[in-house]
Amino acid sequence: MKLSAPLYYLKRKARLLSRKENIPLHTALDHIARQEGYSGWSLLMARASASTPAGKLFSLLAPGDLVLVGARPGQGKTLMSLELAVEAMKAGDRGMFFTLEYTERDILNRFHVIGAEWERFAGLFAFDCSDAISADHIMERLASAPRGTLVVIDYLQLLDQKRENPALAVQVRALKSFARDRGLIMVFISQIDRSYDPSRKPCPDIGDVRLPNPLDLTLFDKTCFLNNGEARFQAAS
Incomplete structure (x- = not known):
């Protein structure tokens, strides 16, 4: 089209x-x-x-994968991640959206933006807008999640914003182990560093991920970077 x-x-x-x-x-x-x-x-x-990027990326995912979706503001990374959850639900699996950024109303509005009928997925989709979101909170909420559930975490850099939370690297390692043990797909929305210059390269990459705290990005199995309507997928390690 x-x-x-x-x-x-x-x-x-x-x-x-x-x-x-x-x-x-x-x-x-x-x-x-x-x-x-x-x-x-x-x-x-x-x-x-x-022919959507989300449809193409979803076809590459497997239970246990950790996925990084990165872009500068306004480039569609949240919509892409929600579209991945919809692709999972179309396949009969469940979707879960953890967000420290959006309200329930925001999330439901975005279902319409991506052309998905909320009523069709109401029994398969859940979201958590709690201020307590961390790896421990996520794992507790997903204790009974069935294999194949696609989990979106919005967003990576906020997980250790509170001082009482473990270091970001500790949390991501715990979530990686949990995802593999339970057969879940975890999608982390990520900020891109302000130093990224689209005039020098059309799409950001793993080197442009904003990391205020140390994190081994090879913990992620796959990445997707967006800019100006372009999406690039690759294995992270």
Whole structure:
């Protein structure tokens, strides 16, 4: 399918229209879809889903994987991660979203942005917006999660923000062991360092991950970096 601009740009355009015209986001999204020749946003997303970066990345994942999704702000890393959860649920598995950034309303709004029907996945999807999110909290919440559950953690650099939490490296190692033992897929949303210059290279890479505290990035099995509508996947080690 041919669109006038990348999906992330169309989504941003809809958000701006929603604020400017004081209309619901879903109305703005449908308006943008009609400009692209589709009757509504859900139809546009359905046609695009087969070739989405999330669909391609999900096909590369296996139970036990730790995945790093990194991008500068506004490039779609949260939407990509939520799309991965939707791909898992389409396959009959469960999705879990831990966030220190978003509210319940924010998350539900983003289901519409990515063209997913919340009602279809309500029994398979759960989210946690607790201020207590850490590796211990995540593992406790996932104690009974079935094999194949895709877990999104938003975001990596906030896990050890509280001084009482263990070091970031300790938490990621614990989550890696837990994911492998339980057969879970864990997706960590990551910030990119401000020094990254898109004029020098079109997409960030593992060397551009913002690390205020030490962390061995080879703990991640796969990575996905986004910029300006481009997605690049690779093994991290």
